[in-house]
Amino acid sequence: MTVQxxxxxxxxxxxxxxxxxxxxxxxxxxxxxxxxxxxxxxVPLLYQVxxxxxxxxxxxxxxxxxxxxxxxxxxxxxxxxQIDFAARTIKTDRAEIEYDFLIIATGSxxxxxxxxxxxxFAFSMRSIAQAVTLRNQILACFEAASIEVNPLRRQQLLTFxxxxxxxxxxxxxxxxxxxxxxxxxxxxxTLNLREVKLILVQSGDCLLSELPPKLGIYTQKYLxxxxxxxxxxxxxxxxxxxxxxxxxxxxxxxxxxxxxxxVDAAVPDLANDWERGTKNKLRVRPxxxxxxxxxxxxxxxAAYVDRAGQTLSGVAPEALQQGVAVxxxxxxxxxxxxxxxxxxxxxxRLAIIGCHAGVGQIQGWKFTGFLAxxxxxxxxxxxxxxxxxxxxxxxxWLQTYxxxxxxxxSILPFSNRVDARSKSVVNQKIRVxxxx
Amino acid sequence: MTVQxxxxxxxxxxxxxxxxxxxxxxxxxxxxxxxxxxxxxxVPLLYQVxxxxxxxxxxxxxxxxxxxxxxxxxxxxxxxxQIDFAARTIKTDRAEIEYDFLIIATGSxxxxxxxxxxxxFAFSMRSIAQAVTLRNQILACFEAASIEVNPLRRQQLLTFxxxxxxxxxxxxxxxxxxxxxxxxxxxxxTLNLREVKLILVQSGDCLLSELPPKLGIYTQKYLxxxxxxxxxxxxxxxxxxxxxxxxxxxxxxxxxxxxxxxVDAAVPDLANDWERGTKNKLRVRPxxxxxxxxxxxxxxxAAYVDRAGQTLSGVAPEALQQGVAVxxxxxxxxxxxxxxxxxxxxxxRLAIIGCHAGVGQIQGWKFTGFLAxxxxxxxxxxxxxxxxxxxxxxxxWLQTYxxxxxxxxSILPFSNRVDARSKSVVNQKIRVxxxx
Numbered sequence: 118m119t120v121q122x123x124x125x126x127x128x129x130x131x132x133x134x135x136x137x138x139x140x141x142x143x144x145x146x147x148x149x150x151x152x153x154x155x156x157x158x159x160v161p162l163l164y165q166v167x168x169x170x171x172x173x174x175x176x177x178x179x180x181x182x183x184x185x186x187x188x189x190x191x192x193x194x195x196x197x198x199q200i201d202f203a204a205r206t207i208k209t210d211r212a213e214i215e216y217d218f219l220i221i222a223t224g225s226x227x228x229x230x231x232x233x234x235x236x237x238f239a240f241s242m243r244s245i246a247q248a249v250t251l252r253n254q255i256l257a258c259f260e261a262a263s264i265e266v267n268p269l270r271r272q273q274l275l276t277f278x279x280x281x282x283x284x285x286x287x288x289x290x291x292x293x294x295x296x297x298x299x300x301x302x303x304x305x306x307t308l309n310l311r312e313v314k315l316i317l318v319q320s321g322d323c324l325l326s327e328l329p330p331k332l333g334i335y336t337q338k339y340l341x342x343x344x345x346x347x348x349x350x351x352x353x354x355x356x357x358x359x360x361x362x363x364x365x366x367x368x369x370x371x372x373x374x375x376x377x378x379x380v381d382a383a384v385p386d387l388a389n390d391w392e393r394g395t396k397n398k399l400r401v402r403p404x405x406x407x408x409x410x411x412x413x414x415x416x417x418x419a420a421y422v423d424r425a426g427q428t429l430s431g432v433a434p435e436a437l438q439q440g441v442a443v444x445x446x447x448x449x450x451x452x453x454x455x456x457x458x459x460x461x462x463x464x465x466r467l468a469i470i471g472c473h474a475g476v477g478q479i480q481g482w483k484f485t486g487f488l489a490x491x492x493x494x495x496x497x498x499x500x501x502x503x504x505x506x507x508x509x510x511x512x513x514w515l516q517t518y519x520x521x522x523x524x525x526x527s528i529l530p531f532s533n534r535v536d537a538r539s540k541s542v543v544n545q546k547i548r549v550x551x552x553x
Numbered sequence: 554m555t556v557q558x559x560x561x562x563x564x565x566x567x568x569x570x571x572x573x574x575x576x577x578x579x580x581x582x583x584x585x586x587x588x589x590x591x592x593x594x595x596v597p598l599l600y601q602v603x604x605x606x607x608x609x610x611x612x613x614x615x616x617x618x619x620x621x622x623x624x625x626x627x628x629x630x631x632x633x634x635q636i637d638f639a640a641r642t643i644k645t646d647r648a649e650i651e652y653d654f655l656i657i658a659t660g661s662x663x664x665x666x667x668x669x670x671x672x673x674f675a676f677s678m679r680s681i682a683q684a685v686t687l688r689n690q691i692l693a694c695f696e697a698a699s700i701e702v703n704p705l706r707r708q709q710l711l712t713f714x715x716x717x718x719x720x721x722x723x724x725x726x727x728x729x730x731x732x733x734x735x736x737x738x739x740x741x742x743t744l745n746l747r748e749v750k751l752i753l754v755q756s757g758d759c760l761l762s763e764l765p766p767k768l769g770i771y772t773q774k775y776l777x778x779x780x781x782x783x784x785x786x787x788x789x790x791x792x793x794x795x796x797x798x799x800x801x802x803x804x805x806x807x808x809x810x811x812x813x814x815x816v817d818a819a820v821p822d823l824a825n826d827w828e829r830g831t832k833n834k835l836r837v838r839p840x841x842x843x844x845x846x847x848x849x850x851x852x853x854x855a856a857y858v859d860r861a862g863q864t865l866s867g868v869a870p871e872a873l874q875q876g877v878a879v880x881x882x883x884x885x886x887x888x889x890x891x892x893x894x895x896x897x898x899x900x901x902r903l904a905i906i907g908c909h910a911g912v913g914q915i916q917g918w919k920f921t922g923f924l925a926x927x928x929x930x931x932x933x934x935x936x937x938x939x940x941x942x943x944x945x946x947x948x949x950w951l952q953t954y955x956x957x958x959x960x961x962x963s964i965l966p967f968s969n970r971v972d973a974r975s976k977s978v979v980n981q982k983i984r985v986x987x988x989x
Contacts, residue, residue: 121700155696156963174608179962181740188742194696194964212700246966260591260630264648304617306624505952505960509945516941524941526615527592528630530682531967 122215123149125447126207127222128197128385130157130180132433133417134222135502136440138184144448149191149214150184151207157183158245159501161433162510164285166248167375168292169256169301169526170517173245175509178502197223201388202410218412218447221399222440225380225418225431228396234356239280239376242289249531254373255296256528263308269370275313276371278361280353281378282319283327284468287336289375290317291471294343298472299523316346316369318353318361320378325476327430328466332476335485339474380431382419394421403458405443411450414443422459433500435461469493473518558651559585561883562643563658564633564821566593566616568869569853570658571938572876574620580884585627585650586620587643593619594681595937597869598946600721602684603811604728605692605737605962606953609681611945614938633659637824638846654848654883657835658876661816661854661867664832670792675716675812678725685967690809691732692964699744705806711749712807714797716789717814718755719763720904723772725811726753727907730779734908735959752782752805754789754797756814761912763866764902768912771921775910816867818855830857839894841879848886850879858895869936871897905929909954 125141127134130152138150156177165171184190195209200219207214227243229235240251255277262274277293279286293315302310317324317340323333324340324347337347352364361369382398384391391407392400398421400408405420407413417436422429429435438461446456465479467489475489494514501507516522561577563570566588574586595612602609617628631645636655643650663679665671676687691713698710713729715722729751738746753760753776759769760776760783773783788800797805818834820827828836828844834857836844841856843849853872858865865871874897882892901915903925911925930950937943952958 154964155692172608172610173965174610174961174963177963179740179960181737182960182962186740186742191742192740193700194693211697256591257630261647264629301617304615304622304628306622306627503960505949505958508948512944513941522941524615524618524939525610526618527610527613528590529609529967531965 120213120215121149122217123147123191124216125149125218125220126151126214126216127220128152128200128207129222129224129417129419130154130183131160131222131224131417131436133224133436133440133443134220135180135183136437137220137222137416137444138190140441140444141447142184142190144444145189146448146451147189147191148184149193149216150180151193151195151197151209151214152180153194153196154180155192155194156180157502159497159506160243161497162501163242163245163248164288164292166245166525167242167251167255168289168296169252169523170292170296171510171513172525173249173531175506175513176501177245178506183502197385199386199388202407202413203389205412216412218450219414220443220447221384221413221415221419222417222436223383223385223419225396226383227376228379228381229376230379232353232355235280235353235374235376238356238358239374241376242285243380246531249529251373251375252526253528253531255293256526258372259305259308260528262312263305272312272314273359273370274372275310276316276369277314277373277375278316278318278369278371279375279377280318280361281376282317282321282324282347282349283377284325285377286317286319286375287324287340287468287470289377290315290340290345291343291469291474293471294345295471295517296523299517299521301523301526314346315344316348316371318348318351318363320350320352322350324349325468328468328476328478329483332468332478332483332485336468336470336476339470339472343472380418382421384419394423396421404446404456405439405459406446406456414446416440416443429461432466434464438462467493467496556649556651557585558653559583559627560652561585561654561656562587562650562652563656564588564636564643565658565660565853565855566590566619567596567658567660567853567872569660569872569876569879570656571616571619572873573656573658573852573880574626574876576877576880577883578620578626580880581625582884582887583625583627584620585629585652586616587629587631587633587645587650588616589630589632590616591628591630592616593938595933595942596679597933598937599678599681599684600724600728602681602961603678603687603691604725604732605688605959606728606732607946607949608961609685609967611942611949612937613681614942619938633821635822635824638843638849639825641848652848654886655850656879656883657820657849657851657855658853658872659819659821659855661832662819663812664815664817665812666815668789668791671716671789671810671812674792674794675810677812678721679816682967685965687809687811688962689964689967691729692962694808695741695744696964698748699741708748708750709795709806710808711746712805713749713751713809713811714805714807715751715753715811715813716797717812718753718757718760718783718785719813720761721813722753722755722811723760723776723904723906725813726751726776726781727779727905727910729907730781731907731953732959735953735957737959737962750782751780752784754784754787754799756786756788758786760785761904764904764912764914765919768904768914768919768921772904772906772912775906775908779908816854818857820855830859832857840882840892841875841895842882842892850882852876852879865897868902870900874898903929903932 195211399415416439467477477489631647701707835851852875913925
């Protein structure tokens with residue numbers, strides 16, 4: 118086990134961590150970025166991987182390439198085991214790291230809200246492996262249904278229940294309809310894809326509750342027009358491998374439950390106490406510093422900024438802006454200046470429904486339909502890392518939206534954890550795992 | 554378990570099986586294609602997946618799309634458990650199938666030639682999962698070496714041994730050198746990629762023994778110029794997780810042994826006897842029929858055609874031509890005509906070394922270098938299924954060969970078998986496995 122010391126260490130290669138690394142590098146500091154994966158995942162497009170539209174490799178990008186590793190910018194592929202703020206050390210499965218400044222940018226993970234069976238039997242979409250596993254499940258259901266003669270079992274295989282009516286739930290529902298309408302339907306001659314039931318279950322009384330009600334109602338009507346069975350004010354009692362049990366005693370027979378309902382902060386094991394906010398987030402000062410340790414910062418989904426009148430909703434722009442702010446604050450501290458409070462500039466919100474529609478709100482201006490759809494695609498194409506990825510995603514979108522093709526439909530042997538092959542000693546140590 | 558009967562059943566969606574399905578469909582026969590994967594794998598490009606050049610999804614294509622499934626062309630995603638030629642039935646894990654005519658096109662699998670430890674500790678490249686697993690291993694070795702302070706252990710991590718000096722061995726060696734020379738080298742500031750040792754071990758006294766010696770010697774000299782340590786007439790004693798033991802008592806300390814040395818026919822369990830040829834292949838008549846059952850055919854790597862003076866070497870054109878021949882013979886039998894003997898038309902052989910060189914032999918004309926390299930790329934681009942794949946592979950090659958980029962470098966959680974997740978009942982049944 119080697120011990121190395123770095124002026125600044127960042128844990129997490131998500132939006133916030135990468136932005137912090139890039140901003141700090143510009144100011145000449147020596148930085149170490151740690152992640153359990155050797156790539157960045159562009160989370161907003163995971164739903165398109167899960168619905169057989171994009172290749173998984175087109176929405177990820179090598180972390181070393183993004184941070185332009187050199188003598189001042191380092192990357193460590195490792196699993197963080199414990200952080201000790203008093204000793205200023207990070208224990209990982211590969212090496213022990215000491216730091217002067219630390220940025221915790223470890224993001225979030227699915228939160229199953231205490232629903233029995235949810236963690237065990239529902240499919241999430243928080244990582245590449247989970248998205249491909251969900252895609253495998255959807256395609257395997259079509260294959261199984263195509264030879265299933267029992268109508269009840271066939272209907273069970275062709276019923277897909279989406280839990281959660283936020284942006285992700287609406288996105289998946291719309292993209293799923295696109296998949297069913299794609300040319301793929303001709304390739305299952307023994308299957309009537311009109312038998313497919315898509316059910317979107319929302320606990321509240323409106324979809325997209327983080328946006329104005331008008332946009333939620335538009336989304337609901339649009340999805341209903343596409344054939345999605347939208348059930349508002351509906352709560353889940355439990356999930357089994359064969360059904361979803363609702364609290365109103367209804368039972369939906371299904372093999373596939375897609376969980377988009379909630380997230381919790383994903384924080385590594387800490388040797389010291391840290392007061393938590395909602396969703397288990399690390400409570401930070403307005404400067405994004407830990408309340409006790411002035412040399413430790415938390416940003417993005419891992420952080421809870423307690424500011425009256427401003428609740429952050431866990432979207433990428435927040436993490437990106439916090440990444441810039443934390444880099445500036447550390448630079449200030451190194452110069453002997455005081456860190457400054459973080460202010461979020463809300464550029465607006467966009468959500469995509471699919472089938473050429475979206476919704477959005479920018480500076481109080483609300484809009485719906487094709488304009489929001491094309492804006493969503495444009496914005497995400499610009500933010501996607503890597504020219505190669507941008508070109509390939511653009512070409513795929515043209516093929517999908519203009520020609521109605523969906524060819525990324527291979528059932529690939531992904532797993533949530535690489536199995537411990539005796540032959541791959543290195544893999545075992547490096548733990549090619551996913552975020553959950 | 555449903556039982557269904559089809560006039561023609563084909564097992565295996567490789568080159569031969571797909572070609573047979575397409576040829577039979579043109580003649581109006583109802584055909585069922587069975588494979589354990591829902592996609593075709595373009596095996597000749599697997600080495601480019603393993604060396605971080607191509608996305609795995611760009612060299613595979615949905616089987617249903619290729620055979621243009623409709624009321625006459627069916628696909629079954631299933632694992633064949635047993636074939637009974639007397640009863641004319643195929644047992645699979647999904648359904649029981651009856652046939653009038655059967656084509657066995659199940660291809661080949663790695664053959665470890667009795668070398669202890671080879672199957673357990675060496676990496677093969679016969680499937681998408683294996684290619685990605687090898688890529689993960691190579692990249693994980695770089696990551697581990699970049700923080701390894703012990704020089705012996707670092708050298709072990711940076712030593713890669715390729716077993717087998719045929720086309721695949723030469724291809725991997727050349728592509729590996731390209732990877733080391735790519736822009737990636739700048740991204741490991743603590744690693745000197747010149748420390749990487751590539752060792753190519755060949756049991757015979759010449760590389761590419763299936764081609765004229767002149768071309769083998771050219772390949773050997775070219776690889777040596779690239780820095781590859783080519784060891785001819787060298788036999789392997791055993792492989793452990795930490796080293797390769799040669800029969801001349803030398804020991805090479807390494808974590809990564811790449812096995813390209815041999816293949817065996819991959820034949821499902823048969824209820825009846827079938828005389829075998831070399832490599833466990835099914836011995837067939839010159840018409841490609843089984844000797845005992847006139848309604849059963851075997852083609853491609855699974856078949857052994859016993860014809861003096863003509864040995865088939867297991868390349869794609871042979872399987873493709875046999876696919877056409879078998880379709881024609883079944884059509885003849887249905888019309889009451891006799892099947893005709895298969896004649897292989899050898900268009901020539903090409904092999905790629907990488908770094909802008911290849912070798913080839915067409916109609917007795919031998920050539921080497923850039924021309925053979927560009928011809929190899931062109932031929933494989935034409936044969937790759939799917940316009941989308943062709944475009945994306947072409948763009949990737951331009952990026953790789955003109956700009957020296959290699960960005961397909963994510964360590965992805967692929968596994969050789971999908972782990973039996975309790976939540977994915979369908980996946981368990983469908984067995985999203987690989988060919989070995």
